[in-house]
Amino acid sequence: MINLYIDQRRNGDVAILDLKGRLRVGGNAVALHRSIRELILEKKTQIILNLAGVTFIDSCGLGELVASQVSVENKNGEIKLIGLTDQLQELLRATRLLTVFDTYANEAEAIQSFADRESSIEKTCAYICLAHRKKVQGIAPRVDMSALTAIR
Numbered sequence: 001m002i003n004l005y006i007d008q009r010r011n012g013d014v015a016i017l018d019l020k021g022r023l024r025v026g027g028n029a030v031a032l033h034r035s036i037r038e039l040i041l042e043k044k045t046q047i048i049l050n051l052a053g054v055t056f057i058d059s060c061g062l063g064e065l066v067a068s069q070v071s072v073e074n075k076n077g078e079i080k081l082i083g084l085t086d087q088l089q090e091l092l093r094a095t096r097l098l099t100v101f102d103t104y105a106n107e108a109e110a111i112q113s114f115a116d117r118e119s120s121i122e123k124t125c126a127y128i129c130l131a132h133r134k135k136v137q138g139i140a141p142r143v144d145m146s147a148l149t150a151i152r
């Protein structure tokens with residue numbers, strides 16, 4: 001029986017977990033949960049899961065992926081998946097979990113997506129601050145605040 005091995009590394013503020021083995025009911029899924037919880041406690045909420053080495057995943061493993069995503073999102077973070085085999089991609093598609101996770105072809109694209117998100121948030125915050133200043137100065141802002149709800 002092959003266990004799940006998790007190798008953790010960092011690229012700037014991004015934590016990358018390379019998973020190898022079987023993600024299934026029992027101690028294996030708990031190991032992933034523990035790793036994610038430790039990252040959250042360290043305030044490391046930009047996480048990439050490299051699933052290229054995962055040879056098997058059951059419903060408990062899928063549940064742990066979703067639970068991890070929810071925990072990280074509750075701390076204003078994100079989990080991104082890379083290294084999806086064709087079989088795993090089909091499993092995520094069949095279970096409609098591809099709508100839950102952002103998936104990327106490689107690590108560089110996933111890391112860049114974190115930078116792109118931060119840039120977008122910074123621009124939006126600057127725009128809101130400018131609109132607020134104009135309002136305080138008596139200049140009516142032309143800001144459609146409903147358009148800002150799309151930002152996570």
